[in-house]
Amino acid sequence: MNDEQLQTWVEEISLRSFGVPFRHRAKFNGRLRTTGGRYFMKTHHIEINPAQLEAYGTEEVERIIKHELCHYHLHLSGRGYRHRDPEFKALLNQVGGSRYCQSLPGRAKRKPLPYRYKLVCNRCGMEYLRKRRVDPERYRCGKCRGVLQLSSLQ
Structure with a gap:
């Protein structure tokens, strides 16, 4: 066509x-x-x-x-x-239109990035998993407002 x-x-x-x-x-x-x-x-x-x-x-x-x-x-x-x-x-x-089109065969689907970083609260031990690196100085624990420490999972 x-x-x-x-x-x-x-x-x-x-x-x-x-x-x-x-x-x-x-x-x-x-x-x-x-x-x-x-x-x-x-x-x-x-x-x-x-x-x-x-x-x-x-x-x-x-x-x-x-x-x-x-x-x-x-x-x-x-x-x-x-x-x-x-x-x-x-x-x-x-x-009768389609809301979403079908994905094309043979196309590789995007795999989500695995978690690469972990923020751990020094006060309560709460863990936050992150795919991207963040500056722990800019954040506090959402549970107890404690200081967070960044560690790598790999």
């Missing part, structure tokens, strides 16, 4: 599901990695990740298009277009 076919597909979905025409550009963007699509508020254009089409087919991409069209139509009508807005959630459920 090319950009022109995507454009006509988005226009059809907009008319069928929302009853309002899509009057801007829709195109594929192969540089998208972690998202299925995106809506640009300044230009009102929509970009879709072509890897989602290859991996999951037209049904999943149609749900992604409906998600982006929810942003589009709500933003142009001056209503709540953000993910957290109740109007966005209601319209998304009404048209």
